[in-house]
Amino acid sequence: MKKDPVCNMEVDENSAIAAECDGVIHYFCSEGCKERFLKEKTCKIPRTSYDLIIIGGGPAGLTAAVYAVTLRMNAFLITRDLGGQAVDSTKIENYMGYDFITGPELIDKFQYQLIHSNYIDHVMTEVEKIKPAEGGFNVTTSELKKYFAKTLLVATGMTRRRLKVPGEETFQRKGVFYGNIQDMSFVYGEEVAVIGGGNSALQMVENLNNVAKKISLISTSKFTADAVVVERVSKLGNVAMFEGYNVVELVGDITLSGVSIRKVATENTVKIPAKGVFIAIGLQPNTALISHLIDLNDRGEIIINSDCSTSHAGIFAAGDVTNAFGKRIVIASGEGAKAALAARHYILKQKRKNL
Ligand SMILES: Cc1cc2nc3c(=O)[nH]c(=O)nc-3n(C[C@H](O)[C@H](O)[C@H](O)COP(=O)(O)OP(=O)(O)OC[C@H]3O[C@@H](n4cnc5c(N)ncnc54)[C@H](O)[C@@H]3O)c2cc1C
Incomplete structure (x- = not known):
């Protein structure tokens, strides 16, 4: 990949628009950026x-x-x-x-x-x-x-939104993600946790269904996603639902290994193994x-x-x-x-x- 020198966009050198200037080949996202580059090169005023x-x-x-x-x-x-x-x-x-x-x-x-x-x-x-x-x-x-x-x-x-619990910063991108589809490859065949109870959390569970071995869905309050989505997710064989649990800590060594959760209004804590945790608690x-x-x-x-x-x-x-x-x-x-x-x-x- 190359960078368009005008707009910083990453471009594929095989399909990008190219122009040679002072013996150097530059790659552009569009004819517009190429023209802008050549014009600014001539008049020298960006x-x-x-x-x-x-x-x-x-x-x-x-x-x-x-x-x-x-x-x-x-x-x-x-x-x-x-x-x-x-x-x-x-x-x-x-x-x-x-x-x-x-x-x-x-x-x-x-x-x-x-x-x-x-x-x-x-x-x-x-x-x-x-x-x-x-x-x-x-x-x-x-x-x-x-x-x-x-x-x-x-x-x-x-x-x-961030969860703001210990371990969240330590394991950023080493197991802690915020729901980008691209991050799902990190947990292929692994146990994972999804935090949140709204539509984006439950959509995340559906997306992970064919990727992860087991999914724990953790929500502090009752699931607020559309009833039809909650119904669909509850029928998935590899999903464990923890409704009414707070996340206490994200734990691990070099990368994340688990999530510690506590039942609301009790001292009961449970540690769930997880190679990845996807946080979807709002925006x-x-x-x-x-x-x-x-x-x-x-x-x-x-x-x-x-x-x-x-x-x-x-x-x-x-x-x-x-x-x-x-x-x-x-x-x-x-x-x-x-x-x-x-x-x-x-x-x-x-x-x-x-x-
Ligand atoms: C998982 C998920 C699924 C969704 N599914 C749907 C769906 O099916 N249908 C639907 O209609 N909507 C859906 N939505 C909602 C939809 O994506 C948003 O409503 C929409 O993207 C909002 O557009 P926006 O341009 O206002 O903001 P955003 O999409 O948030 O874009 C903001 C832009 O501003 C840029 N930016 C922020 N700060 C700066 C800065 N300081 N300098 C430069 N750039 C900056 C960001 O990089 C980004 O490019 C979904 C959202 C999520 C998270």
């Missing part, structure tokens, strides 16, 4: 100033980006990854146009649309700081690169970046108006990071489209004001 910066490349950010391009906006996308949470969905049965599609397949289609059909300037990295500036905002990435935009569209989604909105600038609700979500504007003029937000009802791909995508339209409206209004 582009850092935009009308709109979209932060986050999940369904909300990617849809906003496609809209921004079709609206011919001067826009830039900064994201840690392409796809966000949707990549972890093994079966999507509720996205229009597809009876059934996996998360990775849907995101491949989004990505193609974004960088081939509707190219947008983009970079794969993390935004670390946002600071208001004259006429807009300064955005700093983890490589300390600085960009300026008149408006921001925050689509940073959610990340999985929290990624707002740390922006919480100093805009209003959040008591769940930590960005409060948005019906046009995705926030309490700070020029900052728009969309998707799971907001208080919009319904955490779904189709909803995040719709909100991303709406936020891009609203940001364009705002920019045009500002331009008219400044005439």
Whole structure:
């Protein structure tokens, strides 16, 4: 694999777009990145100033980006990854146009649309700081690169909650995982535990069913997943269900070997052997970046108006990071489209004001 020198995306050198420059071959994710590279090489000034910066490349950010391009906006996308949470969905049965599609397949289609059909300037990295500036905002990435935009569209989604018990940090990726499908190969033929009682925990159990030898499903309270899913999981022959148990500790030596659990309101502890533990106890909105600038609700979500504007003029937000009802791909995508339209409206209004 090679890295696109413009956007940092990993590309396969056999299928990537190549260009030779000063005797060196470079590989690009798209014609757009190749053109940008050659242009910046000639004029020697990298582009850092935009009308709109979209932060986050999940369904909300990617849809906003496609809209921004079709609206011919001067826009830039900064994201840690392409796809966000949707990549972890093994079966999507509720996205229009597809009876059934996996998360990775849907995101491949989004990505193609974004960088081939509707190219947008983009970079794969993390935004670390946002600071208001004259006429807009300064955005700093983890490589300390600085960009300026008149408006921001925050689509940073959610990340999985930590269990916060001893052993969780020690065995990160040495047995402790948070439900990514790719991590399942680590526990092939082994005993595993899944922590959580909601839909994503029980979906995880169903996914592990043909991979792991035995699965212990542990939940502090009653299972809250849809009744049909609980029914299906309870019929699986290799699943032991521990309803009403707290996780006390994740134990092991170099890698994880087990989970210590305690029956709620008793001293009864049980140690369950597990080579891997998958923690699926909910998600929290990624707002740390922006919480100093805009209003959040008591769940930590960005409060948005019906046009995705926030309490700070020029900052728009969309998707799971907001208080919009319904955490779904189709909803995040719709909100991303709406936020891009609203940001364009705002920019045009500002331009008219400044005439
Ligand atoms: C296991 C699982 C299964 C699911 N199944 C379904 C399903 O079947 N159907 C359905 O409709 N929905 C499903 N969902 C929910 C759906 O995936 C989410 O509602 C949707 O992905 C939200 O999109 P988003 O763009 O708002 O946020 P996210 O998908 O969370 O994307 C956020 C993006 O922001 C980026 N980001 C965050 N912080 C920064 C930063 N500081 N700098 C740069 N980038 C940043 C992230 O890397 C990511 O790319 C599922 C979720 C999970 C976890």
